[in-house]
Amino acid sequence: PVAAPATTAPVDFDLNLLRVETDLHRLTQGLTRQRQGRLCFYGPPGTGKSAFAAWLAQQLAMPLLRKQASDLLGMFVGQTEQQIAAMFKDARERKAMLLIDEADSFLRTRRGAHQRWEVSQVNELLVQMERYEGILICATNLMEDLDEAVLRRFDLKLGFQPLSPAQVERRFRQLIAGTEPVDERELAAALPQVRALTNLTPGDFAVAQRQARLLDEPLTPSWLAAALLVESQAKPGSRQRPIGFVN
Secondary structure, three states, X not given: OOOOOOOOOOOOOOHHHOEOOOOHHHHHHHHHHHOOEEEEEEXXXXXXXXXXXXXXXXXXXXXXXXXXXXHHOOOOOXXXXXXXXXXXXXHHHHOOEXXXXXXXHOOEOOOOOOOHHHHHHHHHHHHHHHHOOOEEEEEEOOXXXXXXXXXXXXXXXXXXXXXXXXXXXXXXXXXXXXOOOOOXXXXXXXXXXXXXXOOOOHHHHHHHHHHHHHHOOOOOHHHHHHHHHHHHHOOOOOOOOOOOOOO
């Protein structure tokens, strides 16, 4: 199979910006010792699941083989199963950490499945997971859709949540620090406003950074706060309301 493009963690990746109940330092130490494990990363988009997998691979000095549903789902009967088997074979040969993104796309529960192939592709994944002796990470935004038998195969399931208010402030200050000079009054006015946004993720800050570059905007406190409000309000089911950002 064609090798997936190399995936690396963001240059400014900060482990303290991941909101996960599991001690990630201890997990990293354990994987460093064992070089084996089956992990499920679940949570909303942008919470850092794939970025953490890339960071882990770097810490363990392992190549990261990243596959998405589009790499595995085939048009013909049996093709998906063949590509799943080939993926695991490739990971073994390369001694790579295997990351399957969008795992819910083909690991949906077999209850209520109407087609034989819907069952057989999950069965193939189960067989391959049992045989695999490396590090496997499945990332999903839809944990509730995964097959129960698949879930039982994971050694650890990590739930990634949106940033806490303290984490939002930490990331906000990190980005603002690159703007000189920082208007302290403007910063003091913006901080309580962004801390009130309860659904922000590291991905939202990355989007705001890209917007600033495209628009040639300096990352001032008021501009960044306004951009984050827009991202917050754009999320499905968002209840965030305008809260008096400075224009």
